Amino acid sequence: MKRWLPSPLVSGILVLLWLLLQQSIDPATLLLGAILAVAVPLLTQPFFHPIGFPRVARPLLLLRLLAMAGIEIARSCFNVSRVILFAKAEGLNSQFIRIPLDLKNPYGLALLSCLINMTPGTVWVEILPEKYELALHVFDLHDEQWWIDTIKTRYEKPLIEIFE
Incomplete structure (x- = not known):
């Protein structure tokens, strides 16, 4: 079979x-x-073949994560639109930040990449192999620590529970 x-x-x-x-x-x-x-x-x-089909340990948590990400994507659409339409270019703080990652599962990393890149105002740049850090570009950065905490708690922690 x-x-x-x-x-x-x-x-x-x-x-x-x-x-x-x-x-x-x-x-x-x-x-x-x-x-x-x-x-x-x-x-x-x-x-x-190398790692097999993904094993989802907690499917309900995956659904909750995707729902939360959908809300975050919609919220970001409005925020980025507001900044583009009404903010002055001098007030923008476009920055690259580094976020240390504990997630090692390739399927979890792929989903994290998709969620980050679907969110307006953020772009997954690369994983820096020497320290296993995510290089992330943020369109209008106000608080770097907030971004680190958000990625680690809202996205990475559930993905670790789902895939590892």
Whole structure:
């Protein structure tokens, strides 16, 4: 079974999404959905080979994190828009900051990168390998320690619980 369906959950989700997108359950749609459900995980399996598929230890915490991140993204949209439209350029304090990371899981780091880059006003620049620090660019920085505490407590701590 594992040989043809390396990830049955992914295969099931693919079939459901295919049927939802097609808005039909005729035999041809079901057959093509089944073929995709088998082929896509098999073809993408080499990308996950070194560490395997991600294991989510606490799925409810992941949902809570994503909901909180969505609220933060919406809030940042308004704040950045306000700064761009109404603030004077001389008052902007655009800075790079470094945040020490404890998170080592590549899936957790990838999700952290996505959440940071989706938030307007912040850009994940790189992880500095010598000290394992995140280099982050903030569009309008007022309190560096607030950013460090926010990334560490709101994002990194739950991601460690979810993925490690």
